[in-house]
Amino acid sequence: MSIEVNGKSIETDEEGYILNLSDWDEDIANELAKEEGIDMSENHWEVVNFLREYYDEYQIAPAVRVLTKAIGKKLGAEKGNSKYLYELFPYGPAKQACKIAGLPKPTGCI
Template structure:
């Protein structure tokens, strides 16, 4: 386990950089996590992050990439609910990388 600091707050992260306690998440921490992933956050990124956090609050699970793609398509439209769009935002894997930035656990099935 390690730690990271953002906005004057120090939080615990696991060996892969995921937050240990999802309640430690803030937008400042998300920005730092994004920097560590070489992602520059835009409104499009925040839209996916906010969606993921809402999804997790409702279902208590981080969605795998297929479920994420389908659910985003339903809520945000087909132009955003496709792998190409999501991989442009999160090149190291929309589910895995976006969940990390969103402060959520690594999705089941991600290696």
């Protein structure tokens, strides 16, 4: 499977996660978000960028519980809770935000 962005074809798996991390850029993120029915706001970008930094440091996409706790620590309790994150990413913050961030499906995503 693949998606078309700026005339380039980007390979994805059958669930729509892009296969090569290095393919990712902001245009691709916007396209992936559109397919998820999400209009990227500053708050969305904050979470997506956080995920990319987390992956860069630890080589894994965090489980949702870990993401929530880490966001709370970095961005404050008003953002570090599942209500806030599910409002941004209704079908699951770890799953949807990871896809938009160009990361593999989170380990331990249930």
